[in-house]
Amino acid sequence: MEALDELKNFLRELAGMPGKDLSVLDDLCSIKRYKKKELFLRSGHISIYSGYIAEGAFREYYTDKNGREFNKAFCFKGDFTGSYYDLHRQEPSLVTIEALTDSAVVLINHKKYQELVQSDTFWLRISHTVAHNLLMKKFEKELQLLTLTAAERYELLQKRYPELEQLVASYHIASYLGITPISLSRIRALKKN
Amino acid sequence: MEALDELKNFLRELAGMPGKDLSVLDDLCSIKRYKKKELFLRSGHISIYSGYIAEGAFREYYTDKNGREFNKAFCFKGDFTGSYYDLHRQEPSLVTIEALTDSAVVLINHKKYQELVQSDTFWLRISHTVAHNLLMKKFEKELQLLTLTAAERYELLQKRYPELEQLVASYHIASYLGITPISLSRIRALKKN
DNA sequence: AAAATTCATTAACATATGATAAGATATTAA
């Protein structure tokens, strides 16, 4: 079970405990493969799993009342995916998560994981660190969203994920930036000069 | 020391431990009063304290390279304030926090608090809950920002904080909504019909 | 109380962005 071992190493790293026995996870986790365009989470459904991406890439998006999609994140090998918000609310999910390529994910049963967090300080610490890291990322994104233009955010995105443009349709990038594909085309056209 | 007792009760509530002895806090905390327009945190300075608002109200904002301000949150009696992001980075702060009215705050020394979190599971649990709650709020705000128009977000804001419009200048509300005061005026004018 | 400042609204104008549509490529399916 190679992918699960990757997750274990990731968590040992996160906790700074290289030798930690993480065999409890064997009970919580399973591996699932996704074809391109398959959904890890469908909006309207109750979210049960978070996932550790062993291979592939996903996009996470909101859908508004008119059916328009708004990408809020891309995630890749080595990232967690899943809707933190929907997992913790346990109400019909607001988020959809779709495979951008064929992918493999370690599914983590959220309910069982929460029991660990309740009963074991190690897992509380992990959970705290995960929430903390997510929060720090959110603040960075908030800052960018408030103080930068779409063109500036596009440049940042390109620098941070140079592979992204080969991987996903540019209307997905536009959606992530909060603009239309037409507007992104214009930004690109301007950049060439 | 009435304000500190309020904070203690708030934390006991958060932890679900009504009887918990929280006298460790006596060493970490102090009370400070702020005049209207005084700063709790000035961008460019290193953030040292988080604060529990015992009385009054604050706004938290980013400043961009042109000196423009972007309100990212308002907070009131019973809320925590302080820049989570800047407290944890310990680099020159990106956020400024300004008193909207004369206020009183329980200052919490962040370094000493972090030592508690490291050494004591109770405080780890508190810290986890605080991060978790902040994160859940962030997700709600993200959803609104991505899927709603400025006019819709304005309506939500009014419903959630009916007192806000008496308390803060309307250009502050506009900044929070990500629009100009002129644009907010137009939204208001439209709503009258 | 008077003067000065700040703030909210409105109007006129400029600009940026979205909508629609058409054409060109590229990708996928038959």
Place this chain on the structure above:
DNA sequence: TTAATATCTTATCATATGTTAATGAATTTT
């Protein structure tokens, strides 16, 4: 390979939002 579909770009037009400026009201300072 050919046909069908999806995607990207560009152009045109409509619209929404920002900018600047003027006015009056409200607030603060002297």
